[in-house]
Amino acid sequence: MNAQRWKEIQASVDSLVELGATERVGRLTLLASRDPELCQEVERLLAANVQASAQLACIDVAFLSPPNPRADPLGLAGRTISHFEVGEPLGAGGMGVVYRAQDTRLARPVALKFLLPAYSLDAVAKARFVREAHSAAALDHPNLCTMHEVGTSDDGWLFMAMALYEGETLRARLTRDGALPVPESLEIARQIAEGLRAAHAVGIVHRDLKPGNIMLLADGSVRILDFGLAKARDQNLTATGEIIGTVSYMAPEQIRGNGIDGRADLWALGVVLYEMLTNRTPFGSEHTVAIAHAILNDQPVAPSTHRRDLSVVVEEIVLRLLAKNRDKRYASAADLLENLARMTPGLGARDSVRRQLRRVRHALSRNRARFLAVGIAAIMLAALGLFRSIATVTGAPSAAADSTRSVAVLPFANVGGDSSNLPFSDGFADELTTALGKIRRLSVMARTSAFSLKRKGLDAREIGRQLHVQYIVDGSVRTVADRRRVTANLIDVGSGKEVWSANF
Numbered sequence: 001m002n003a004q005r006w007k008e009i010q011a012s013v014d015s016l017v018e019l020g021a022t023e024r025v026g027r028l029t030l031l032a033s034r035d036p037e038l039c040q041e042v043e044r045l046l047a048a049n050v051q052a053s054a055q056l057a058c059i060d061v062a063f064l065s066p067p068n069p070r071a072d073p074l075g076l077a078g079r080t081i082s083h084f085e086v087g088e089p090l091g092a093g094g095m096g097v098v099y100r101a102q103d104t105r106l107a108r109p110v111a112l113k114f115l116l117p118a119y120s121l122d123a124v125a126k127a128r129f130v131r132e133a134h135s136a137a138a139l140d141h142p143n144l145c146t147m148h149e150v151g152t153s154d155d156g157w158l159f160m161a162m163a164l165y166e167g168e169t170l171r172a173r174l175t176r177d178g179a180l181p182v183p184e185s186l187e188i189a190r191q192i193a194e195g196l197r198a199a200h201a202v203g204i205v206h207r208d209l210k211p212g213n214i215m216l217l218a219d220g221s222v223r224i225l226d227f228g229l230a231k232a233r234d235q236n237l238t239a240t241g242e243i244i245g246t247v248s249y250m251a252p253e254q255i256r257g258n259g260i261d262g263r264a265d266l267w268a269l270g271v272v273l274y275e276m277l278t279n280r281t282p283f284g285s286e287h288t289v290a291i292a293h294a295i296l297n298d299q300p301v302a303p304s305t306h307r308r309d310l311s312v313v314v315e316e317i318v319l320r321l322l323a324k325n326r327d328k329r330y331a332s333a334a335d336l337l338e339n340l341a342r343m344t345p346g347l348g349a350r351d352s353v354r355r356q357l358r359r360v361r362h363a364l365s366r367n368r369a370r371f372l373a374v375g376i377a378a379i380m381l382a383a384l385g386l387f388r389s390i391a392t393v394t395g396a397p398s399a400a401a402d403s404t405r406s407v408a409v410l411p412f413a414n415v416g417g418d419s420s421n422l423p424f425s426d427g428f429a430d431e432l433t434t435a436l437g438k439i440r441r442l443s444v445m446a447r448t449s450a451f452s453l454k455r456k457g458l459d460a461r462e463i464g465r466q467l468h469v470q471y472i473v474d475g476s477v478r479t480v481a482d483r484r485r486v487t488a489n490l491i492d493v494g495s496g497k498e499v500w501s502a503n504f
Contacts, residue, residue, distance in 0.1 A: 005038075012042045025247050028289035029255060029296070043289055073097050074114055074157075080104075081153040084112055084161065092116075100164065103148075110148060111164045114157050130158070138202055143195030145215075145225045167218055169225075170272070171211035178279040179307065182314060185276035188214070190340050191222035192269055197333035199224075200262035207260070209268035210249045211275065247288045247295075248281050252324050255292050263326040266336065270321025270329075277314070278306040282322060296324075313343055406469040408445035409433045410454045412486065415478035425477045426451075428486055432473065445469055464493030471499075 016027055032039040074097050076086045087100040090111065101112040130150065137147045146163040153159065170188065173180070180188070192214065199206065206213075206224065215223040247255070251267035254260050274282045282300035283291050300322050304310040317339060323329045330336040409432050412425040429451075437444040445467050453463045460472040475488040490500035 008038060009041050009045070012038065013045050016042065025255065025288045025292045029292050032289065032293060039289070043287060074116075076114065076157070081112070081157060081159065082151050084110065084159075086112060101161070103161065109164045111162045112159050113162065114159045139199055139204070141195055141198040143191045143222055143224060144198060145223050165215050165217055165223055167216050169212050170214040170216055170276070173216055174211055174275065174279060180276045182277065182310065185273060186314065186340065186343075187220075188216070188222055188276065189269060189273045190337065192224060192272070193333045193336050193340070195222070195224045196262065196265050196269065197337065200265070200333055205260060205262055206265050206268075207254070208246055208249070209265050209272065210246050211272060214272070247291050248283065250292070250295065251326065252296050253326060255295060261326075262332060263329050266321055266329050266333065267326070269336075270318055273321065274300070274303055274318050277310060277318070278303050280306065405441065405471065406443040406445065407436060407471040407473060408450040408464065408467050408469045409436065409473040410460065410463065410475075411451050412475040412477050412488075415476045418479045428475070428477070428488075429473075432488070436473075443469075460491050461493055461496050464491070469493060 012031065028039055028043065031042065072089055073092060074089075076099060077088055079086050081101075083105045084101040084103055087102065090098045090100055092098070096113045096115050099112045099114070101110050102108075103110050134150075137150075140146070145165075148161040148163065150158075150160045192209070196206070196209075208226065209224070213224060213226045215225055217223065249268040249271045251260065251264040254264050254267075271281055271283075274280075282303075283294040283298065300319065302315060303318055304312070304315050317336070321329055321336070330339070409429050411429045414425045433444055436442060449467060450463065453466060458466070460474045464470075464472045470493055472491045472493055473488060474491060475486060477484055477486050479485075486504045488502055488504070489498050491497070492499050
């Protein structure tokens, strides 16, 4: 590495090391698009810096007293601010600290959120904080946090008073129990969507929806918390280009810094639903820039890969929410709710086949031209070979056959039990039935009758007798290394002899 290159790396690290995680992601994503090699070196050094800081922290512990888990970040516990008696801190977010408090006027517990000192002199941050109060106050919905009032203490602390909910966050539940039952996951997602529908209806986008901002109450209801990053329509309080939100739940357009709408919240809901169903995020990584890169460029692994009992209908909902092009997501939370309401449980084996077909379509889309050329050629060769064999056995040339011959095509056996072969075993038989059906003087039995008898376990000759056809096409599909071998056989029902066979 030459001196000039090292200076570039050092300058990039110096400019990024003091930034917050989300702003750093934006810078690194831009750097990766311009100079991937430089970005890789910078990310490696930043990771080393984090590791070194962690090791130094261990040394600090040896000389300093252990931290108090109930530490008061702002020193407000025990004070009276306005008509609120401030209690212990409940947690801290990106912009503020939340305390338990008692409303002395109405004799009720509340949550008081105070703006962090670092933002107290920042006009944009203060405006965003006040906007949260006004945005939340405009929302009255059973799935949204209730905001009571906003005010300023005598010594300048800006605060808002919100309803205090007894329960646990979805993050705490996932940490304790892992993946949730499918019905419970869908019910939580439904209630989140209900809350988002209400917020989006008045032009408010949450922008930081995640398990830590979702409260599960004892009565089974769900509340969306912390609209501190909410963005009212047509407002631009992030003119500096700052990326706001938690990277793992950011939509692609949010990472790019483009304008966002309610569909960014639907993306985040897709990540949350994926996590509830699988106990992992769809774009997991140890480094924020790698997560951002994956969100922008990689397709999520199908959730059924991690959870085999997952209905294909549920999986399709999750993957539609995670469409990188927001025009391909649900247009609104209302559309998602309609889809959830139409869901039919217990689709059984049909779900498995539909899922496999979707995976095959996805895989083949990357090499569609080759698949179509090879697939169509194989099917037509099979059809031509079958018909010539039929004509030969009956003693009539294929071009001048004067009598109609009958044939039924059975679903091909999946040899070896590889579930990814299912679409090929049925799909090849379907296409072959269609191709043979286009040949004159050849009567082809409808697939429904042939398939249903095959599912009953009858052998080929017996199926042929019951269907009153002269010939049966049977076959198999097996995985060989990284390819699939399809074998097709033509059987004379009367004699039971195999009169034609071919591999594809």
